[in-house]
Amino acid sequence: MDYGLIKGMLGGYRSLVGVDGTHPKKNYGGILLLAITLDGNNEIFPLAYxxxxxxxxxxxxxxxxxxxNQLKDNGRNN
Incomplete structure (x- = not known):
C-alpha cells in the first residue's frame, strides 16, 4: 500500500470505493487488483493496487x- 495514496484519499474523497481485477495485456503475467475512489474534482483516484x-x-x-488496516491505521493518525 502506498501511504501517499492513503493520505491523499483521507484528505478529500467520496465515500465509495470501487475494486476490480484485470488481466494486463501482452506478455505481462499476473492479475492486477485495484481499489479506486473519486477525489474532490470527481476524478479517479487510485487508492491501492x-x-x-x-x-x-x-x-x-x-x-x-x-x-x-491501512485505512484504519491512517484514519487514527489524522
Missing part, C-alpha cells in the same frame, strides 16, 4: 485485509 499470480479468494482476502 497489487499484482498477484492468480485471482482467487485468498488473494482478494489479503488485499482487502491490507486495505482495511
Amino acid at each position: 497489487a499484482v498477484v499470480s492468480i485471482e482467487n479468494e485468498e488473494n482478494w482476502s489479503y488485499f482487502f485485509w491490507n486495505l482495511y
Whole structure:
C-alpha cells in the first residue's frame, strides 16, 4: 500500500470505493487488483493496487485485509 495514496484519499474523497481485477495485456503475467475512489474534482483516484499470480479468494482476502488496516491505521493518525 502506498501511504501517499492513503493520505491523499483521507484528505478529500467520496465515500465509495470501487475494486476490480484485470488481466494486463501482452506478455505481462499476473492479475492486477485495484481499489479506486473519486477525489474532490470527481476524478479517479487510485487508492491501492497489487499484482498477484492468480485471482482467487485468498488473494482478494489479503488485499482487502491490507486495505482495511491501512485505512484504519491512517484514519487514527489524522
